Amino acid sequence: xxxxxxxxxxxxxxxxxxxxxxxxxxxxxxxxxxxxxxxxxxxxxxxxxxxxxxxxxxxxxxxxxxxxxxxxxxxxxxxxxxxxxxxxxxxxxxxxxxxxxxxxxxxxxxxxxxxxxxxxxxxxxxxxxxxx
Numbered sequence: 001x002x003x004x005x006x007x008x009x010x011x012x013x014x015x016x017x018x019x020x021x022x023x024x025x026x027x028x029x030x031x032x033x034x035x036x037x038x039x040x041x042x043x044x045x046x047x048x049x050x051x052x053x054x055x056x057x058x059x060x061x062x063x064x065x066x067x068x069x070x071x072x073x074x075x076x077x078x079x080x081x082x083x084x085x086x087x088x089x090x091x092x093x094x095x096x097x098x099x100x101x102x103x104x105x106x107x108x109x110x111x112x113x114x115x116x117x118x119x120x121x122x123x124x125x126x127x128x129x130x131x132x
Contacts (some may be wrong), residue, residue, distance in 0.1 A: 001041075001044075003040060004037065005037055005046075006075070007026070007037065008023055008027060008034060008037055009041070011027070015055075016051070019031065020034040020035040020038065021034075049103060056085075057084055057103070058107075058125075059100070059128070060098075060099075060101070060122050061097065061099060061122070061125070062097070062122050063093070063097050063122075064094055064114065064120050065094050066095040066117055066118040067094075067118040070117070071089070074096070075089075077113075077117070079098055081111070082098070083100050084099075084100045085099045090123060094121075095097075095118070103105065113123070
């Protein structure tokens with residue numbers, strides 16, 4: 001991956017709706033050249049999916065420390081919560097780290113349900129900082 005690929009990825013992170021021609025204008029390449037690079041980045045699994053970013057009023061980082069190693073059951077359990085945006089099985093002080101967007105009432109209900117699986121810690125996001 002060269003500097004042009006990195007610039008294309010940065011542009012796509014900011015607005016994935018741009019056409020290859022529009023991106024090409026920004027990186028001084030043709031739209032076709034950008035399209036070829038994007039295709040190659042997809043084939044190399046560097047670009048894995050296109051998505052949207054929505055505004056979330058509340059964001060939490062939730063760490064779960066399991067009592068018992070019932071990982072499959074836990075992973076099935078969390079799929080019922082629309083507010084859980086991402087789930088990572090991690091090594092370290094926790095078994096899982098969740099990124100969630102619960103409002104206060106939903107978070108309270110989630111905590112009551114999650115407590116049977118183990119202990120948890122929650123960090124609430126105060127402000128998002130975009131390093132790009």
